[in-house]
Amino acid sequence: MATRLVCWPGCCGHKKNEEETVIVEDSYPRFLLWVDAVGGFLVCTGEQIALGQAVPGTTVDIPVFGDLSRRHAKIWREDGQYVIEPTQQVCLNGKKISKRALLTDGMEILLGSNVELTFRKSHALSATARLDFKSSHRTQPSADAVLLMAESCVLGPRMKNHIVCQDWTQDVVLYRHADDLFCRASEPIEIDDRVHDRRGKLGWNSHVSGSEFALSLERV
Template identity: 45%
Template sequence: MFPSWRMQLGEARRALKEGQLDRACAIVQQEELREFRQARELSAKLAGIVAQRARGRLAAGRSNAGWNDLQLAEHVAGCDRLVAEVRDEYRQAVLVRTVNYLADGRAPAAQQELAKLARRGLRDEASRRLEEVTRRMAEAEQMLSVGSSAEARRALEDLSPTELSENLAAISAKIDGPRLVERIEWLIEQCERHAQLRGELHAVAEQRDWHQMLARADQLLSLAPRDRVARAARRQAWHAVGLDATAVYHREGRPVASLALNDTKRGIKGSKSTKADDTMTGSPHPNRFMLWVDAVGGFLVCLDDEVVLGQPTPGSAIAVPLCADLSRRHAVIRRHEGTYTLDPLGEVKVDGRLLTGPMVLGNRHEIELGSGVRLEFTRPHALSATARLTPLSGHRTEPRADAVLLMADSCLLGPKSHSHISCRRWEGDVILFRQQGSLHCRSTMEMTVDGAKAEGPTPLESGARLEGEEFAVSLEDV
């Protein structure tokens, strides 16, 4: 009869063969098995397998499960070379993500990544240096958002771009140091620009030049959304000039347009951006339309560079109305040169983190408005600035849509994974795009537009219908 330790060892081997890795580890960890050579050899083998599983889980973003595996591997057979390698890979991956978050303007997310290293006992000199950089950038972004540009500038004073780039390169070749340096330099420029605009605002306020005062206040708020001085100045200017001749600010490089309160609703052809934030008492009608794709769904397409998300109310001009317990104007998403910024006006979380100021959105963020309205923000096509908001929580838009498209220059419908609207049964693509102030379309398939054969770029009007042999698409003004 086999001794009991041989039976236990055989059970551990069977568990490993059947893929029950955790059970096999539990068996070989028994104290009575540790004195036998065969058990120690099996423990070393199991530790290597667990460490490799940890590597895969950590690479897939399952940090808690991966870290637990590393601890298990260490407990099963001691801290060997493979466990140390995986830990070092994890440390470097966290530092890479931290730098990427900082470069994207997501300092709170960067701080959470570094906190993981501290909790797991992996802080080293490199992570400590990066903690200081992160703290200063978070402080600078917070100060700038409330209009304290001098304090924000002081927080960044000792961050030498050259030294920082060299330190980051020494940590890992995968770290994008130049992009982080570029972000710091951009923040410094924003601080200096804010100070300049604040001086100009005081000058035009003394001259009681209300239109220039509005323009300067809007420019300041594009840099510092919670600048109380700029907000107060804009309210004063609004009160002085009324709502019938208001200058709406567009970021530098774009014209300033005069809008009247009684502007008629714009159709699909319009493409000018509208300004809407928490201190405005009125705004033009958002430029949007419904895109109906047979056998696929309905999609709300927003053409403006700035869209407001909130609760639909009679007479309101909300670009993305959501039937939920939200503020009338809960958040604003702004697009500028291909970059999207989310500005919280009510309670907003991104990936579970509460926003205290504007945040630059990357690909695949989960946005939560209020208590439970969840939307996924994605940038499906790497070469297109068009973004997509997909409801995750079951709350519907008004009108009801399967998703919201924030259309930049183009919108791709087709069977590929990077299409903005996935039409899996199609054989080719349909592209909507802007050209000379109007909306056009073209397709890789034979297609008619309102019954006429489409050859090359074809202009679209409200109510247009696009048809092919196996597809149909309709545009409906909202």
């Protein structure tokens, strides 16, 4: 998540009539994951995720076209669990919260008066979670859902997978190792026109295909 450091006028030797100095650090990588015949997903890889209104120049990880503040809430991943911290009005399962609260699988999140999300964390072997929109709101860039990616993201036919691909017969896994992203499957896969024996390293704009699937990454 991007961090905003502000040096106010009058501090650090600045004159009072000088404007504030703002430094925005690099954010954790985000990318769009396009899965053929399934949909598009906004993938956030940071442990701290900010949600807010989609406005020009925003630094939030999940910008939403809706009646929200610019930084409406944060979601933190801690020891494989997720907590949400409200900055503005947030309700969980219909109850307004004023401090950090634990998120569990199936919990309903209401941001402001009408942005509705469902939190999903159904895969027992992965700390990755998913946010599905119940309301008609969408992210910028537009995506069908948001993935909060921990160590791995599992795609395949089983309902517990992070992305359910009903027409597939096998699972495909995206996983992180150090600062790199990899893909593995149970068959040879082609990554950016090069064939790999069941696994290979991805770039942030890679295209991956197998005998029954195709997916693409797009850095945002």
